[in-house]
Amino acid sequence: MNNAKRPRDLPALLYSSMLRIRLFEERIAALYPEQEMKCPVHLCIGQEAIAAGVCLNLEKRDYVFSNHRGHGHALAKGAPMRPLMAEFYGKKTGCSRGKGGSMHIADRENGIPGTSAIVGGGIPMGVGAALASSLKNDGRATVIFFGDGASEEGVFYESFNFASLKKLGVVFVCENNFYATNSHQRSRQAACNIVNAAAAFDAHGVCVDGNDAMAVYEAARGAVAKARGGAGPSLIEAVTYRWKGHVGPEADYERGCRPKDELMEWIERCPIKRFRARLLETNAMTERDMDAAEASINEEIDDAVAFAKASPYPDASDLLTNVYAAMQ
């Protein structure tokens, strides 16, 4: 049971969190052909409701572990846009000082201890952070985002078992978008029932519509409360769809990676469009509120892009720094 109050403006917060991710990612797609961002980008357009719905349950000090498709998670967890954008441009002012690129973003202040681009690689690290919280008894929750592909890695099962064995405060969030690069879940998984893993480790699992921000929020609400209360890990399988190709700014159906009809069907189920309609129906937000939110996000993005473009590249002397930490 989660006794914490839901924020009064929860619908508006969910909406603007999703929109912030969407507009940020769309801007990257628009700017990418300039070839000034010299790193691969893995966009999460279509999947925004999961990051928004989960992270609105978190406090600043809670941890979020993520993966190569991690821009949305970072934004939803509160990462400012400037250092993120600068990182994509390989600049010294980037969140990883230009050493990570878009696949390796972090924000120490906001509880993002780094993202791994090895599929499944961040999962045990998240469990480790939760172990630290358990040993320190600091009441933090740890959320680990990963994809359906990562649910096939052995390290996922090893980590889940450990988290459950030690009753660690972890929320495993599997964003099931059906595709690992271009391979469909059906060609990779015998059961296509990722949430079942929870039962194997005596943990709670729930499968939700990952395009329904409120459903995700509610699922995560219970899981985060369990995590804080020392009641062990949970697994949320959030079913969704990625609109763009595995990597880069374009859709991939033209290359025969998947059927166009399938994409069109999911675009119809756009998490933001659906939520917008619901907000207007229930008078939770007016069109004017939404326009204002959009304008303010676009300003933030304009500022971040200008900042990133104007920032200097790392110096030659930065090449060999940070290989090792100083003692202590």
Next chain:
Amino acid sequence: MPWTKIYANKTEFDRAGGQKAGLRGLTYREALLEAAAELLASDEDVFIMGEGVDDSGGVFGTTLGLRERFGNRVMDTPLAEGALTGIATGAAIAGMRPMLVHMRVDFTLLTMDQIINHAAKWHYMFGGAFKTPLVIRGIIGRGWGSGAQHSQNLHSLFAHIPGLKVVMPANPYDAKGLLRGAVYDGNPVIFIEHRWLYEHIGHVPEGPYAVEIGKGIVRRPGTDVTIVALSLMVSESMQAADALSKDGKEAEVIDLRTLKPFDAPLIMGSVRKTGRLVVADTGWKECGIGAEIISRVAEEAFDSLHGPPVRVNLPECPTPASPALEKLYYPGKDNIIEAVKTALGDATAAR
């Protein structure tokens, strides 16, 4: 320093009057246990995890009784090496100082993704935002048919990776001091112990002290040849040097202690003095630490060499199980003596 002297066992230590000199003798395994106990007692951020760390064997005695004293900071684990390193790394970046223990170095191969792709890179990849104070202990097995998967020497493999540090203490003093040094180094440290050193006894001070990572040490001064040795090969080299001394050949024995970053200035200084070099390694030859040391000497002190350096290594095959083959497999004192003679002989021929 008195503790540079190593004894093969307690009888030798007593015969040499170790206790009488007012210095305490501890075995290598006792030194590791004491270091761990002191670390756990003085720092709540330190914890130990590994398969069987709390069982009646206590990882060959090196974690014995710690669970009883320190509770859940000494934790048994599932057989899940792949995840365990990631879990330890995650705990480290969240402010803990984990010591992860593997009964055999061989088992680290199950977790190379987490060691190399994650732990080794977490500091660099995020521009120095996070530290990874992680110690991974691995034990080298040998003998009694341990075979190909329970006796490997993989230190050179780790020493290839920027972001990792690699240490191989060769005596009880360093076992204790380097463990503390590793825990407070702030980086992922691969800490490799040789099981055959566990009964070795030497002088170990009471109370905490750290041995600095990256520093080798001259165990025996000499003028005719430099022997750079590591782990078990240090004591073999000391015995070889004693035998060579009877023939009037004085070998300088350097205990490498840290493989990455290794103490190049110490080695260069010695080679500039002796002009001859033997590297005695417990591992394979090709692309091994000996190759790196000799390359560095060639780059930095080539003109000091009077002849080609010589390496002592394992034969280029996996470890065999039969005692007849094991005997052929492992080099020791005699091979080092031969290597030194070759190094000196080549020098004579060159003159």
